[in-house]
Amino acid sequence: MSIPFFRYPHLFAQQREEILNAMTAVMDRGAFILQSDLVEFETAIANFTGARHALGVANGTDALIIALRAAGIGPGDEVIVPSHTYVASAASIHFAGATPVLVECGPDHMIDPAAVEAAVTPRTGAIMPVQLNGRTCDMDAIQAIADKHGLAIVEDAAQAIGSRFKGRTAGTFGIAAEISLYPAKILGCFGDGGVLLTNDADMARKMSLLRDHGRDETGLVVTWGLNSRLDNLQAAVLNVKLQQLDAEIARRRAIARMYREGLAGLEDLTLPPGPDGDADHFDVYQNYEIEAGRRDELRAQLEKDGIRTIIQWAGKPVHQFDGLGFKDVHLPFTDRLFTRCFLLPMNTSLTDDEVQYICDRVRRFYAG
Numbered sequence: 001m002s003i004p005f006f007r008y009p010h011l012f013a014q015q016r017e018e019i020l021n022a023m024t025a026v027m028d029r030g031a032f033i034l035q036s037d038l039v040e041f042e043t044a045i046a047n048f049t050g051a052r053h054a055l056g057v058a059n060g061t062d063a064l065i066i067a068l069r070a071a072g073i074g075p076g077d078e079v080i081v082p083s084h085t086y087v088a089s090a091a092s093i094h095f096a097g098a099t100p101v102l103v104e105c106g107p108d109h110m111i112d113p114a115a116v117e118a119a120v121t122p123r124t125g126a127i128m129p130v131q132l133n134g135r136t137c138d139m140d141a142i143q144a145i146a147d148k149h150g151l152a153i154v155e156d157a158a159q160a161i162g163s164r165f166k167g168r169t170a171g172t173f174g175i176a177a178e179i180s181l182y183p184a185k186i187l188g189c190f191g192d193g194g195v196l197l198t199n200d201a202d203m204a205r206k207m208s209l210l211r212d213h214g215r216d217e218t219g220l221v222v223t224w225g226l227n228s229r230l231d232n233l234q235a236a237v238l239n240v241k242l243q244q245l246d247a248e249i250a251r252r253r254a255i256a257r258m259y260r261e262g263l264a265g266l267e268d269l270t271l272p273p274g275p276d277g278d279a280d281h282f283d284v285y286q287n288y289e290i291e292a293g294r295r296d297e298l299r300a301q302l303e304k305d306g307i308r309t310i311i312q313w314a315g316k317p318v319h320q321f322d323g324l325g326f327k328d329v330h331l332p333f334t335d336r337l338f339t340r341c342f343l344l345p346m347n348t349s350l351t352d353d354e355v356q357y358i359c360d361r362v363r364r365f366y367a368g
């Protein structure tokens with residue numbers, strides 16, 4: 001068998017006719033920027049997540065920058081963020097003019113609330129929990145720290161559409177949140193895209209101005225803004241994809257269940273919690289990130305067996321990238337995790353047989 005980490009052509013093949021029809025309709029109408037498909041998409045996302053306001057933007061990174069700026073975060077402020085995240089989380093803080101303060105994650109790979117508490121200083125303006133791998137952080141603990149110190153929460157829910165903590169959806173906890181619509185995401189478009197969520201009408205207005213040149217509904221420029229709109233064509237594609245979002249999440253959870261059963265009892269491995277394992281969490285499995293003591297050997301054998309795996313972020317958490325200026329940041333837990341963690345394939349193009357094959361090959365490696 002040959003199992004790539006991700007099958008990009010599948011994104012189109014899955015719903016080929018519907019997508020072509022939707023795109024053709026947009027192009028026939030000449031409806032490219034800030035048109036009805038975008039409004040339809042934003043309404044649907046607000047309904048799906050339970051957020052009062054949703055705004056389509058050009059990508060998830062822009063969404064975070066816009067959310068931070070609308071929340072009043074800027075020069076002189078520190079924002080606490082885990083180092084185990086995509087560089088985009090920290091970069092958004094940098095480009096909002098503030099300083100990213102990188103902290104440890106815990107054994108669940110999510111930001112460690114104790115590390116957040118320890119990193120609070122008089123300059124801290126916000127906490128950016130990252131809802132990593134399709135799981136939501138312990139938002140009770142994060143909220144308690146934010147309340148105690150009067151901090152904003154700007155959620156990076158790039159990887160977590162539909163994930164829930166105690167019944168509440170990722171993206172609805174803080175003052176604003178971002179979800180990425182990058183093609184490989186659970187809800188992915190055919191290029192870059194992102195969506196901003198907020199329950200706060202004032203934030204929604206500020207973010208709406210920031211994404212469109214500072215222009216209000218009449219076209220009048222009332223403040224400085226960016227050009228960061230989600231293309232209407234992408235919104236039309238997303239409206240088709242939205243029809244399958246529940247099924248997409250259910251299939252990912254089913255694959256996670258198969259991995260959990262198929263890889264049970266292997267002492268060298270640490271698996272993510274199963275989909276039915278924890279009443280507080282509803283995980284959507286953007287990624288299936290496991291730990292293995294013999295990781296590099298195991299990955300090499302899987303590669304020979306035709307199974308492509310990856311380590312997130314090119315194998316390095318943010319503080320390990322030399323060019324970013326975090327040489328004095330020491331995060332031993334995260335460093336150790338990055339000698340052990342990697343991702344097994346997790347996407348809805350995988351067949352049951354392929355998941356079974358992956359489990360069999362992992363078992364064979366440990367039996368050998």
Ligand SMILES: Cc1ncc(COP(=O)(O)O)c(C=O)c1O
Pocket residue numbers: 059060061062085086088089130156158159180181182192193194
């Ligand atoms: C955790 C995390 N944050 C932020 C982003 C940035 O999103 P985008 O690629 O849409 O800018 C991503 C996605 O790639 C991500 O995985």
